[in-house]
Amino acid sequence: MTGVIDRNTSGVYIISATPFADDGALDLDSTDRLVDFYLESGVSGMTILGIMGEAPKLTPDESRSFAEHVLKRVDGRVPVVVGVSGAGLDNMARLSRSVMDMGAGGVMVAPQPGLGTEVKLRGYFAQVCAALGPDIPICLQDYPQTTGVQMSVETILGLTVDHPQIVMLKHEDWPGLTKLSRVRAETDTGDVPRMSILTGNSALFLAQEMQRGADGAMTGFAYPEMLVQVVARHAAGDVDGAEDLFDAYLPLVRYEQQLGLGLAIRKEVLRRRGMIASAKVRAPGPSLTPTDHDELTRLMGRLEKRLKELN
Secondary structure: OOOOOOOOOOEEEEEOOOOEOOOOOEOHHHHHHHHHHHHHOOOOEEEEOOOOOOHHHOOHHHHHHHHHHHHHHHOOOOOEEEEOOOOOHHHHHHHHHHHHHHOOOEEEEOOOOOOOOHHHHHHHHHHHHHHHOOOOOEEEEEOHHHHOOOOOHHHHHHHHHHOOOEEEEEEOOOOOHHHHHHHHHHOOEOOEOOOEEEEOHHHOOHHHHHHOOOOEEOOOOOOHHHHHHHHHHHHOOOHHHHHHHHHHHHHHHHHHOOOOOHHHHHHHHHHHOOOOOOOOOOOOOOOOOHHHHHHHHHHHHHHHHHHHHHO
16 A cells, blocks of 8 residues: 555644534534645655544544545645544544555554553453554554553553554653653664654654654644654754754743643644634634633733744
8 A cells, every 4th residue: 555654653743633613513624724834844644533533523424524535635646544443443444445446545443442451452452453454554643641541651562562563652751751762762673664754742852852852743733734843854964953943932832731731722723723613612612701711812922922033
């Protein structure tokens, strides 16, 4: 297969928001603008139907419809990873095969909540890999803040050895820099194959993660051009330049990181930037207060000023 993720995948895989109209319906016109915006920003790939994409709030038909629409709009220009995590393996396998047939580049799977032991974790992913089959590349999502599942370095290494289709780690543990360093150092050695490592956490630690050996980012910050430029500068050896640019955006990165409110902030920024018509978050979901809007206006204004000073 071409256009699929592999063990050397790098760059920025932007996690797409799912645009809704004010009444909560899927907004496919905004989806087209958003996809075009991401591609014009220079992203290496996209990820849809993730946690930030409000996947649990979509019906199965909506998930397939949204995935098909995005994949048609992208039209093979970059790989698209589709989040397929769910309670039922049959549904996961059905969605995975469906999106791969549509042209997806791989799927992302997080552990089910409640997998509290290494044995249970490895058993679960053995079932996932058997259900999906060896031809579907998997991005393993390590996000204990949301799943409640702690995944050790040893388990991550064991999973990629036992199941060759697990080619990528989406690293979102926190604190996790030492963990990232270990995965980078202990893969591509001996019997352990290399893993691509893309990082999340709203890019809050991106500069340090790149310095620790990450291959790039898989997150949804509302200024994807920053992610692209920071990763590119780092790849070119301009570590200080990458960090200087990142620092200019840091107040907004941090503001977006507010648990429970971050998605509403991100969607509002995308709305203000003209990419989506509505900042609607499906219920149950957060909304911004007038004071939140005023703060965001000030932060965006300060960012514009700082970028002019850097240029």
